[in-house]
Amino acid sequence: MDTPAKSLRLACVYGLSLVILFIVPLFLWQSTTAKTIAEVDWLDVATEGALFALGMCWLMVIVSVRPSGRVTNLLIAGLSSYCLGCYLDLLDEIFIVKTLPVYNGFEKMPTPVGLLLLTCGLWLWRDEQTVVNRQLQTREQFHREHQLTDSLTLLNDAKAFEHHLVKQLSQNQAFGLIMLDVDYFHQYNKIQGVEEGDRLLSQLALWLSSALRNQDLVCRYAGDRFVILLRGAIPPLVSVMAEQLQQGVKDFGCHASVVWTLPSPKVLDRQANKFSAKNEAAALLQLLNQKMSQQKENRRSAATVPTTFNGLNQSTLSELN
Structure with a gap:
């Protein structure tokens, strides 16, 4: 059974994800133009969309099963940033963003930052699991x-x-x-x-x-x-x-x-x-x-x-x- 804190954390992640999924495309729709169907590379859309969907699945699994703590926070932050980077790359295939220099610079940041945080979290998870393994040895x-x-x-x-x-x-x-x-x-x-x-x-x-x-x-x-x-x-x-x-x-x-x-x-x-x-x-x-x-x-x-x-x-x- 989920604790209230874990349920609240899960609700916050879902809520923030929905806000980003709605706000960013709306901003691009008003600030730039969308590509025509012929200009869209549908293979890139499919692969980057799949990466985003899988990243979100990993994020929800971590949020729902991990206890609170530094390791969990790093994993959530890393996966969230990675998912955001995948989502921005996906939108890049649909909208013409060259006219938005700020967006171009921002688009390249979430994925490497997310992978860095995720690596730190996984390394600490390794140390944590070593202790857990000793506890579960019997x-x-x-x-x-x-x-x-x-x-x-x-x-x-x-x-x-x-x-x-x-x-x-x-x-x-x-x-x-x-x-x-x-x-x-x-x-x-x-x-x-x-x-x-x-x-x-x-x-x-x-x-x-x-x-x-x-x-x-x-x-x-x-x-x-x-x-x-x-x-x-x-x-x-x-x-x-x-x-x-x-x-x-x-x-x-x-x-x-x-x-x-x-x-x-x-x-x-x-x-x-x-x-x-x-x-x-x-x-x-x-x-x-x-x-x-x-x-x-x-x-x-x-x-x-x-x-x-x-x-x-x-x-x-x-x-x-």
Whole structure:
């Protein structure tokens, strides 16, 4: 959802664009003469018109998706100036402007100035993206495909995690896997509401991303289940991390079941490397799911119920159980 500031900025850009589109041709119409149809180079009109239209599309995309800041201001200023230069070049193909020296000089300025500002903005965007990449490292690990991102938690989904797991297996390096599942989550949704349940999952995703090391990766596997890839892990690290995560979830007023495994590095045949890695990845995920199902079954058999559930009292939970 757009913020009021972003909506106002978008409205200002649209409004200013419409004013320029109307005022400049009106000024030229009154100050000079238009070319005849035979004098117009329609190929130039088509190409310069296309550049102007594409520039405006880029501008609207930047305005609508970028947050406020110096980088955004430079990008908007650069694209606006570039679009103005393209528009003036387009009008030059329709009107005879040689009789207007001031216009001739002004026409040549917006495009180079716009490209200069745009270059500065893109350079700063590069620095900004370097910082963002470090922040998102536990979510993406330098493989970004927005269609594989969970819309609620903004973590990669199960398909993306499988891609990372196959890649890790192909490298024949030690790693660990942890799967975390929120206990009684369907009951939480029933009592607190779906919106509160979504909020809990979003908070857990943010906490998991910050609790892991930079080289680790967390994804939303399904529903209230998360899966974590620990690179360069050893048994003590995986077991301690699993225990810490299980204890940390309690701070959110809920409990979680946690299982883990530490696959042994295997030397895969080069020719069948990718195929073998996919099969191995599927087997590892199946193993984790089986462990999780077994742990859930054991907990149900033991009739263990969390003592707190984000403010829920024990009597309510007893009724649910």
